[in-house]
Each structure stands twice: as C-alpha cells, then as structure tokens.
Amino acid sequence: MNKEFDKLINDIKKCKICQNRFGFEPHPVILGNINSKIVQISQAPSATVHNTLKPFTDMSGKRLKYDWYQIDDNTFYNPDNFYIAALSHCYPGKDKNGNDRMPPKICYENWVKKELEYINNKIYILIGAKAAKVFFPEANFNDLIFKNNYINGKLTLVLPHPSPLNIKWFKDHPEFINSRIIEIRKIINNVLNK
Numbered sequence: 001m002n003k004e005f006d007k008l009i010n011d012i013k014k015c016k017i018c019q020n021r022f023g024f025e026p027h028p029v030i031l032g033n034i035n036s037k038i039v040q041i042s043q044a045p046s047a048t049v050h051n052t053l054k055p056f057t058d059m060s061g062k063r064l065k066y067d068w069y070q071i072d073d074n075t076f077y078n079p080d081n082f083y084i085a086a087l088s089h090c091y092p093g094k095d096k097n098g099n100d101r102m103p104p105k106i107c108y109e110n111w112v113k114k115e116l117e118y119i120n121n122k123i124y125i126l127i128g129a130k131a132a133k134v135f136f137p138e139a140n141f142n143d144l145i146f147k148n149n150y151i152n153g154k155l156t157l158v159l160p161h162p163s164p165l166n167i168k169w170f171k172d173h174p175e176f177i178n179s180r181i182i183e184i185r186k187i188i189n190n191v192l193n194k
C-alpha cells in the first residue's frame with residue numbers, strides 16, 4: 001500500500017483532460033500495482049479496449065499473450081505480474097484518414113512518468129516504435145528489438161507491435177519469430193516464476 005500511488009491511480013481513472021481533443025469521453029485503462037514484476041508500456045488502447053476496458057483483449061493482445069509470451073489470461077491480468085500501461089491510457093480515436101491518432105503527449109508527461117517512479121518492477125517491456133522512441137530517442141528501433149536494453153539499470157525488452165496489420169515487418173524480420181521471441185519468452189517466464 002502506498003497512499004500517494006493509490007491517489008495517483010484514482011486520479012488517472014477519473015481523468016478527462018483529453019475529452020475535447022478526442023471528441024468523446026476518455027476511458028482510462030490501467031492495470032497493475034506498485035509491486036508488479038513487469039512494467040509493459042505500449043502506444044495506446046485500441047477501439048475494442050476502449051469499450052471492454054480490459055487491455056489486450058483484441059487481436060494484438062491474443063498474439064502477444066498466447067503466441068509470444070505463451071501465458072494464460074490469469075497470469076497476464078494478475079496485477080502482481082504485469083503493470084499494463086501505455087503512452088496514452090485512453091484510446092485516442094481516429095484521424096481524418098481513419099488511422100488511430102497519436103497518443104496525446106500530455107498523458108505520458110502528466111501521468112505515466114509519475115507512475116513509473118513508484119513501481120518496483122524487475123523488467124520493462126516496450127511495445128512498438130512509439131513507446132521505444134520515448135525511452136531510447138536516438139536508437140534504431142530494430143536494433144533495440146534484437147538486443148537487451150536498460151532503463152534505470154533494469155532490463156528492458158523491446159517488441160514490435162503485435163498488430164495483425166504489421167505483416168510486412170514480420171516478413172522482413174523472420175529472425176524475430178525464429179529466435180528472438182524465444183529468448184524474450186524465457187526471460188519473461190523466469191521473471192514471472194521468481
């Protein structure tokens with residue numbers, strides 16, 4: 001229990017800062033606790049998750065949990081295991097071309113940065129180029145995926161976006177599925193089983 005952290009999470013859950021920018025009521029999605037073993041940071045919840053309020057219940061989530069991590073929902077949604085955050089806690093809506101809008105910077109600056117200061121995690125997982133850019137602004141995204149990285153001295157694994165739309169990247173980088181994800185899975189399982 002940490003009263004300051006609990007207040008921060010309650011404030012995030014009530015946050016409506018982006019309502020005008022989105023044009024609809026924001027639904028902050030956040031799951032985890034101060035002792036979660038793994039902090040996972042992605043870009044933003046999808047339209048599906050905006051409605052279910054449960055992160056990674058879409059096609060991307062199925063690939064991430066069942067194919068890549070090879071863990072069940074009880075393990076993934078156990079807040080002692082994963083702190084599931086994103087650069088934007090809310091689904092940001094679509095732009096005029098029908099693409100998901102960029103995560104609003106204010107969410108990371110206002111909330112996520114502060115959350116991370118409290119959590120006693122063992123490792124970080126960053127999902128997608130936008131999350132990686134925030135923590136490793138100068139690095140090449142593909143290089144980050146294929147090596148172990150560190151944030152504040154803690155092991156940091158970088159993953160490509162698991163979206164089914166990311167077909168070309170997987171075609172161009174077969175070594176991710178053939179070897180890198182196997183190494184990453186072992187690391188994650190070791191952390192979860194400690």
Ligand code: SF4
Pocket residue numbers: 012015016017018019026027028088089090104106107110111
């Ligand atoms: S995206 Fe972040 S800052 Fe914007 S309304 Fe949601 S919780 Fe608040």
